Amino acid sequence: MIKISNLTFRYKDGRKNALDNINLSINKGDFLGITGTSGAGKTSLTYAINGVIPHHYNGDYYGSVRIEGEDTFDTSPSALSLKIGSVFQDIDTQLVSSVVEDEILYGLENFSVPAVEIEQRISSALEAVGISSLRYRSIESLSGGQKQKVALAAILALRPKILLLDEPTSELDPESSVQFYRILRELNENHGITIIVVEQKIMLLSEFAKNILVMDTGKIVINGSVREVIDRSSLLEEIGINCPRVTSLSNRLKEEGVYTGSVCINVEEAEKMVRSIIDD
Amino acid sequence: MIRLQNVCFNYDRDRTLTDISFHINKGEFAAIIGANGAGKSTLCRLLNGLLKPSSGSVEINGLDTGHTKSSVLARQIGFLFQNPDRQICRNTVAEEILFGLELLYKDREFIAERLEKVLSMFGFSAEDNPFNLSRGERQRLALASLIAVEPEILILDEPTTGLDYKECIEIMEIVREMNKKGTTVIMVCHDMEVVLDYAERVLVLSGGKLIADGETRSVFCMNDVLEQASLIPPQMASLAGRLGSGFEDVFTVEEMTELILEKSNEKRRVEV
Numbered sequence: 363m364i365k366i367s368n369l370t371f372r373y374k375d376g377r378k379n380a381l382d383n384i385n386l387s388i389n390k391g392d393f394l395g396i397t398g399t400s401g402a403g404k405t406s407l408t409y410a411i412n413g414v415i416p417h418h419y420n421g422d423y424y425g426s427v428r429i430e431g432e433d434t435f436d437t438s439p440s441a442l443s444l445k446i447g448s449v450f451q452d453i454d455t456q457l458v459s460s461v462v463e464d465e466i467l468y469g470l471e472n473f474s475v476p477a478v479e480i481e482q483r484i485s486s487a488l489e490a491v492g493i494s495s496l497r498y499r500s501i502e503s504l505s506g507g508q509k510q511k512v513a514l515a516a517i518l519a520l521r522p523k524i525l526l527l528d529e530p531t532s533e534l535d536p537e538s539s540v541q542f543y544r545i546l547r548e549l550n551e552n553h554g555i556t557i558i559v560v561e562q563k564i565m566l567l568s569e570f571a572k573n574i575l576v577m578d579t580g581k582i583v584i585n586g587s588v589r590e591v592i593d594r595s596s597l598l599e600e601i602g603i604n605c606p607r608v609t610s611l612s613n614r615l616k617e618e619g620v621y622t623g624s625v626c627i628n629v630e631e632a633e634k635m636v637r638s639i640i641d642d
Numbered sequence: 643m644i645r646l647q648n649v650c651f652n653y654d655r656d657r658t659l660t661d662i663s664f665h666i667n668k669g670e671f672a673a674i675i676g677a678n679g680a681g682k683s684t685l686c687r688l689l690n691g692l693l694k695p696s697s698g699s700v701e702i703n704g705l706d707t708g709h710t711k712s713s714v715l716a717r718q719i720g721f722l723f724q725n726p727d728r729q730i731c732r733n734t735v736a737e738e739i740l741f742g743l744e745l746l747y748k749d750r751e752f753i754a755e756r757l758e759k760v761l762s763m764f765g766f767s768a769e770d771n772p773f774n775l776s777r778g779e780r781q782r783l784a785l786a787s788l789i790a791v792e793p794e795i796l797i798l799d800e801p802t803t804g805l806d807y808k809e810c811i812e813i814m815e816i817v818r819e820m821n822k823k824g825t826t827v828i829m830v831c832h833d834m835e836v837v838l839d840y841a842e843r844v845l846v847l848s849g850g851k852l853i854a855d856g857e858t859r860s861v862f863c864m865n866d867v868l869e870q871a872s873l874i875p876p877q878m879a880s881l882a883g884r885l886g887s888g889f890e891d892v893f894t895v896e897e898m899t900e901l902i903l904e905k906s907n908e909k910r911r912v913e914v
Contacts (some may be wrong), residue, residue, distance in 0.1 A: 401776045426659070507677075508679070534832070538872070540874070609880075629877060629881050633881060
């Protein structure tokens with residue numbers, strides 16, 4: 363679905379490559395989490411996927427990004443946005459209307475969605491994200507978390523095949539973050555939407571993503587299933603990525619020689635591990 | 643030092659905070675936690691005088707914020723916004739740090755010394771353009787500008803949002819150092835692991851009400867409070883809760899490892 367080949371990009375006046383020889387294939391239906399430290403190139407990679415690079419940022423561009431066979435270099439971002447819905451990191455830069463309903467309508471009208479479809483699209487997008495009750499609320503009165511959901515609903519109404527999200531839970535409380543990821547999982551599993559999400563909280567990725575991509579200094583360092591990536595926790599910590607504390611616990615118990623199984627990625631697995639050590 | 647008495651606050655007709663009362667002593671490190679929309683940021687803005695209570699009173703070192711100019715309060719309180727871009731307004735790192743210093747002090751030598759001290763403490767280059775820095779670096783710059791004026795009270799609204807783990811630790815260690823030197827710290831934070839690692843006291847807001855106020859570990863044991871506030875406890879506390887009896891008061895990987903090893907040794911002894 364997405365194929366990135368030998369992609370290197372350096373922003374105009376940039377001192378180093380923001381993306382350095384990236385090769386990546388993302389299949390239809392994947393739920394890919396992208397993580398890494400600040401400045402690792404995560405946001406630049408999302409820009410390369412939705413065409414913001416090279417169409418809005420000047421710089422040295424080598425290689426190619428193809429979305430369903432179309433080279434993003436030769437395709438306008440507006441054409442790409444028919445396939446890829448993007449939710450930005452700074453939500454206030456994305457929302458343009460003063461009322462929730464208008465925000466969703468804005469994209470639909472711009473994409474010339476027939477009037478007869480509009481009501482159904484608005485209500486189903488609001489329902490999918492669980493914010494039907496906010497439909498007539500002023501956006502200014504919403505919390506950061508509610509705004510994130512409005513942005514997601516506005517994108518969902520356009521029915522993209524791919525959802526590209528840059529740190530969507532950065533302003534959400536833990537419970538809202540989990541709820542947000544449950545919505546993403548539902549969209550992925552039941553609606554077949556391919557999810558690509560940049561996320562610092564690896565605990566969320568370990569619970570919800572199918573695959574994780576770890577970036578450092580513009581390069582892909584690890585790319586694999588959640589367990590394959592978490593298994594390399596010492597490398598992750600070396601890069602500066604905080605592993606779930608249950609992973610640190612299982613590593614410590616391995617070092618102490620009381621546990622020989624695989625690393626834990628969630629509390630359920632950690633409970634089983636501890637019981638296997640201490641129970642009769 | 644900080645005293646809130648029966649504080650209520652309304653945005654238009656919506657009641658955001660209801661009957662909040664608490665007292666924070668000099669040198670405390672307190673975290674305000676709660677779900678999105680619980681009123682945490684509003685409470686922060688009441689503490690630094692950006693907002694005035696609709697009823698009740700907020701006192702900072704005996705000054706009622708309702709009758710005190712923000713500029714007077716700013717001498718005592720440093721406020722770190724969630725988004726550093728709402729704080730940074732100058733074209734170089736040095737100018738940004740000097741902004742607050744020059745507003746509050748006149749002695750050129752003193753100002754130059756403070757600038758040098760903060761630049762070296764944070765490892766910044768004086769002439770760097772703040773807007774070419776990463777989000778984490780901009781957050782550090784915003785904090786550096788606050789610390790330069792050495793406020794008695796630091797109020798941090800989500801100081802680690804958008805930062806990677808290394809940057810988060812860097813920021814929090816600086817805050818901890820300030821606290822050790824006597825600065826009172828009040829921090830809004832969604833990361834319960836950070837709250838557990840750094841704050842000694844936690845105030846829990848839910849629906850605009852203060853529903854718990856106590857020592858951090860005690861509050862993280864109050865499952866009903868956490869549930870009411872839609873909060874997820876730190877991972878080791880969740881694990882300890884699932885393991886049940888014998889795992890009370892376990893909050894860190896170190897404590898959990900030690901207890902498991904102890905129990906494992908006991909089991910071996912019994913087997914022998």
